[in-house]
Amino acid sequence: MYKVLAVSGYKPHELGIFNEKHEYLDYLKTAIRKKLRQLIEEYEIEWIITSGQPGVELWAAEAVISMKKEYPVKLATLAPFFEQEERWGEQTKILYEKVWSESDYTDFISKRKYEHSSQLRMKNQFIIDKSDAFLVLYDELTEGSPQYYISYAKKKQEAAGYPVIYLTPDEIxxxxxxxxxxxxWN
Known part of the structure; x- marks a missing residue:
């Protein structure tokens, strides 16, 4: 049983998704929801944590919000710093604000605006430290932003048997x- 599951993965541009009308976005969201449902049922997860960043994190948070009637799961959004959404596109900002307002717990890991990339590293480590398992959409053959999260997760995995669970391209x-x-449709 894992009480707290951290979730991350690629940003939209790393997946070639540049708007909400992308033909595969609904499939990706369905795959995320399916994997979360499986893990919630299998491991009796009580909390899902993301930092609310664009892509897999916001889509997973959106899925958790939609599953709250079905499961007694709570959502925590732990932003790396104040106003992380400041430079995002309008659609992403709207989704982030929805996720932020509908999360059961929100906080800022760094209590100031963006100053340095160390705030992102601190976010990765903090969320991994606060969770019992990590779900990530990542393919080892296609590098991207999740690799930084994974480096902390693998250190914790080696030290304490921390589970790193992948949402794989095959599952999608x-x-x-x-x-x-x-x-x-064939």
Whole structure:
């Protein structure tokens, strides 16, 4: 049983997603929701933590909010610093504000605006330290921003058996196939 699950993954641009109308975004969101549902049921997870950053983190937070009627799971959004959304596009800001307002717990890890990349490293370490397991959408063959989170997670894994759980490209492909078959689209 893991009480607290941290979630992260690629940013939208790292996945080639540049707007909410991308043809595979709904499939990706479905895959995230499916994986979260599986882990919540399997490990009796009580809290999901993200930093609310664009991409997998916001999509996972959005999924948790939608599953609250179904599961007694809570959402914590721990932003790395004040006004992290300041330079984001309008759609991302709207989703972030929704996630922030509907989270069960919110806080800023660094109690000031962005000053240095060390605030992001501190965020990664803090969230890994506060969680019992880590779910990440990441492919070791395609580097990206999640690699920094993973480096902390793997250190904790080696020291304390901390589970690092991947949402794999194969799982996403399976969701795409299932959704296309169910819609009669071949």
């Amino acid at each position: 492909d399976e969701v795409i196939r299932d959704e296309q078959e169910n819609s009669g």
